[in-house]
Amino acid sequence: MVLFKFKPTTSGIRNKVKIFNNLYKFKFFKKNSKILRFSAGRNNKGVISVRHIGGRLKRKYRYIDFFRNKDNILGVVERVEYDPNRNSNILLVLYSDGERRYIISPKNLFISNTIISAPQTPLKIGNTLCLKYIPLGIKIHCVESKPGKGGVYSRAAGSYCVIISNFYDKVIIMLKSGLLKKISFMCRATIGEVGNSEHFLIKLGKAGCKRHLGVRPTVRGVAMNPVDHPHGGGEGKSSGGRDPVSPWGKLSKPLKKNV
Template identity: 40%
Template sequence: MNLGQIKSYKPITPSMRHVKTVNLSNLDRTEINFLSKPYKQSSGRNNKGRITVKGRGGGPKKNNKLIDFHYNQVGVPGIVVSVEFDCNRSSFINLIRYDNGFLSYRLNAHGIYAGDKFIITKNIRFDNGFSSELKFIPEGSYIYNVELRPDRGGSIARAAGVKSILLSKDRNKATLKLPSKEIIELSCNCKATIGVVSNIYHRDRSTGNFGKAKKKGRRPSVRGVAKNPIDHPHGGGEGKKSKRKDVVNFKGRLKRGQKTSRLYKHTILTNKINKILFQ
């Protein structure tokens, strides 16, 4: 079984020629009410209802599945009931049923399918998808869902296809290499899961058309010159002419790159004036 393979389409339209999506046909679907709740989108607004991010809103309704990032069921064997898709994250998730009857969603490791076993161990057992403390995991292992502090829950390496590398261990400190190539030190009592996060082909997908982006809550972007003066500083005027020389955003602030170039020109001009005045 191949979960999350890249799927291409017949180019019946110009946009379909470049579309590449992740195949989700082999994933399971379960509906457990107490492990999900409605997800309300912010639509780019803050707590006062004012728009702070342009071009956000719309899309279908979503349910937020409650993911268990903690490692509370230590020593209790479990089994993977299903591998599912979560609309609020890039990786796949597992529905795990423990022997004590506890159900929870967890991040799926690459190569884990329905029917596989899962356990949070304290002994030396290093299988793919198993969880343990860093002091029991051998050096050079790929790990994900790493705790930044003991018993605080996993917060490092949770995106699709990423992993951290356990470089070395020294007494109570463990050295990790993060997916961003940054090297940090953590306590050896922090827990982690062995393996790589699932959906490793997530980075190879290509939407190809705007309809896929619109389903994710991305609204169309409009040029500032095409707007009215009340909506954007570049708006108004006849034709495509803008009344501003500097490129600014909708709040009137200089965009990235424009501010530094403007300051650079200003410093050159002031240096020339100082040479003329103080010669």
């Protein structure tokens, strides 16, 4: 991983920061993908139901194996790829039976490394096993909420969970946010933390990059007319003259108590 700061030859790349990873630069594995429809924030009637969404570049969804249900079949990491639908990278794994699947890329798992899934496996980065056989304090990711449901917790870049205690048939895991979850000890998890933890260091540099991701501009309410927003109108620059509200009049912040 290398952080690259561009020379300020234009104002658009003056503050741009990009991460260069050793990712696969050719076509992805098309058999495990589909065309992802984009609604641009509109419902089935064509009416905008979610604001500030639209104008995104075309992208395809890669099917990710969150279940890891190929038990006792050895898999070899073929390549590391970029996924436009998530901030973590993905791995293309070739199993010994000839099948290929995408998985979330753990940290420090490289090309030609081997992984395996089973109810009980060695504690090695990339291996998937039941929480019953994972000791306390080990970093895990892609944790199931119910047995057989597939990984739900800790799938974003740089995230992980830790088992802090266990009971008869339950374990308590702590997410990176500090939230505690009590789940069955037969739920599966993958050893290690999710890679690409430097994703938060990226700076897009210009508004056009955000538009390519499907984010449209957000206009302040005080810059609108009274017909468009409760904060609109007024002579000159005004602060709204009332408590902050949404465009539909609902309070967006708690009221300040007069002391």
